[in-house]
Amino acid sequence: MSDTLLDKNKIWQQIDDEKENMLQLWQELVNVDCGSGNKAGVDFIAQKIEAILKTLGFATTQVEFEKAGNTLVGKIGDTSKDFIVLLGHMDTVFKDGTVAERPFKIVDGKAYGPGCLDMKGGIVIMLTALKVLLANNYSKHGIKVILAGDEEVAHYLSNASETILAESKGALAAFNFETGFLDQGVVTRRKGRYEFTMEAYGRGAHVGNDPQSGRSAIIELMHKGLDIEALTDFDKGINFNVGLFEGGTVSNAVPDYAKLTCDTRYTDYALLEEVLPKLQAIAAKQYVPDTKTVLKTVTEFQSMDEVPGTAALLQLVQEAAAECNLPQPTAKAVGGGSDSAYATVAGVPTICALGVQGVRNHTAEEFAVVDTLFSRCKLFATIMLNI
Ligand SMILES: [Zn+2]
Incomplete structure (x- = not known):
């Protein structure tokens, strides 16, 4: 038996010994309301995690935002080159x-509670693996934690994405502890997202007394909503969803204002660049005379792409899974x-969705399989020992 194998057995055993602590931390992180709009709740979580990172020896900072939850950055070891980036959100x-x-509960081996899967479980996995590795004097690579x-x-009210981009430059690899999938897929590619609004301005009028002087902003946007959805091309890899439609005040007035919000998903940034002028043309077009429509970007989320090194990194993850006697992780695009x-x-090179495994995230039915909290922790610790 080689020394590394001995070390791994020891580390796996120590992760087993952490089970109670892991469940306790999981419960503590889930049982805080911390929706994206609740800055105080998110910042409370950030402080809690920051305190843990400090006890592990990390130097930490928080990038503070007025309206959005803070970004937490922790660093240990030499993070000037060949360091590892660990990502997640709070x-x-x-x-x-x-x-x-x-609240958090466990029934029949499944954990429930807001964010248990997406992605408080993943944070517990990351922190526990770090705790055990560092207790064994891990120093092979510098590590940056960015939450x-x-x-x-x-990140529409912050520049967190810029922090992630800047802090990741020069890293050897990145791992994200997002929602894990039950089919064992780990994510190497993700679609990009572009959210925008169109606001139409018309002219109000009384429907009984003076209907013909009205210019309906709703009618204007009904046409435009259809034009937008017609740009969907599933074969190419871009789709539109006019998911929110607002406008008008009462049924007896011609509506002078309406707004639609659309979510766009694309597999490749070039596809988005191609449709942006088309969206501008739709906004400029006039179906109802005298109306005016304004197009605004709400949020933009880049696509996650495979880069040189992604395939090798996936192989490393697969080999670590084999060592841990876990099912083979397969590459997944979501x-x-x-x-x-x-x-x-x-x-x-980045592997995403290494968190606790479960289904139905973003819904009240979200649950995570408790055993995968431990197995994924062993997997990640093994990856860190092998990389
Ligand atoms: Zn998530």
């Missing part, structure tokens, strides 16, 4: 009061965005 999609409605406080809203995109924009 916010959830759930509104205040969710914790009181359905955003507003990932679920694509539609949902994550901060892994900004590591790949920095040119860093």
